[in-house]
Amino acid sequence: MVSEKQKNILNFINIFIEKNGFAPSVREICQGVSLKSTSTVQYHLEKLIQSGLLQKNYKKSRALTVNNQLSNKKIPILGEIAAGSLLMAEENVIGTVNYPNTDEKSDLFALSVSGDSMIDEGIHEKDLVIINKNQQIKNGDIGAFLINNSEGTIKFLKNIQGKQYLVPANKNYDKIPVNENIQPIGKVVSLIRDM
């Protein structure tokens, strides 16, 4: 639907805004993408608008806005996992962290890692794990789980001989069979460590 040139223009606009804080003029786009006619740019801008990738205000200068909802958002950091399902209750939010672009809406949150049960996977105490609570934890994934409605933990989810286990990445800990006391919270999608 959108040609290479149009992607090129959109990218130029993005970078220009990023760099200057305001959108380029039609003629600046001309230069930026090696086109000699303003009407050619106009033509491509129309296409981009039709594709919903760009917005423009009629007759206003530099009034281009790029439709990237990819701007990064703040996601909450939960201190300890509270009992029950009131996981996202505000009382538990101990801070926020900026997290890069994602298509997901607000199904992300961060959790501070406690313990060393995943140390062999390079997940340390105090690390911040980003969890998508609406993404299913599949075999082999690292997920966050709630045990006995009280204790939160990060573990591998693994199928062993037809049964599911929470498997730590630390020889000193044993795997835990998944039963009704184990409640999945979400998949670990990212890790942030400040030093």
Place this chain on the structure above:
Amino acid sequence: MVSEKQKNILNFINIFIEKNGFAPSVREICQGVSLKSTSTVQYHLEKLIQSGLLQKNYKKSRALTVNNQLSNKKIPILGEIAAGSLLMAEENVIGTVNYPNTDEKSDLFALSVSGDSMIDEGIHEKDLVIINKNQQIKNGDIGAFLINNSEGTIKFLKNIQGKQYLVPANKNYDKIPVNENIQPIGKVVSLIRDM
């Protein structure tokens, strides 16, 4: 230093940008703050610029940017560390990553980890390490170093019996004595891993 009217104008600009995605024209500011002359607005804009609260590009339309550095910035991701000092050369930038607010200006960049020499510290291949190139690497810190002007690496910096070494976190690698072939790049301040 700045009058009420000027604060008023600055506020109007902020809200306008927030709402529309681009800055208002001089005449739109006129309307927005109930002034009848463009030159009056011009006069106040000058004041705001002198106070360092606003930036403007000469003769460019809607080219106002408000100086609130409270927004979090994108920092470049460098693919491979290039030889010499052209570290931040644009050719090497393979992307950007959003990184939370910091007081530092633009002394941060990200580097994709290659190799497993820091595996015991939980720094994996493909992890993104955030590096502050203006922060000194002290004894015990993890830093990024350039070896022989060609190869980039992440290591501990450690003082052992009065001599400095780059120490890996992997039993399979040896420590490297620091000499003139080792060039410090910056301190590793954060780690990001996507899974």
Place this chain on the structure above:
DNA sequence: TTTTTATTCGAACATATGTACTAATATATA
């Protein structure tokens, strides 16, 4: 091939927009 569609260009136009100049009025300062 012919026909259609996509892309590019050039030139001209209308005006939105930043800027400069002068003057008037208010507000503060001596």
Place this chain on the structure above:
DNA sequence: TATATATTAGTACATATGTTCGAATAAAAA
């Protein structure tokens, strides 16, 4: 009071900028 400083207004100007129109060229489809 007189003098200086801050603020507002009006007008005019130059041009930066979005827009339109027609035509040429390239690429794709029939």
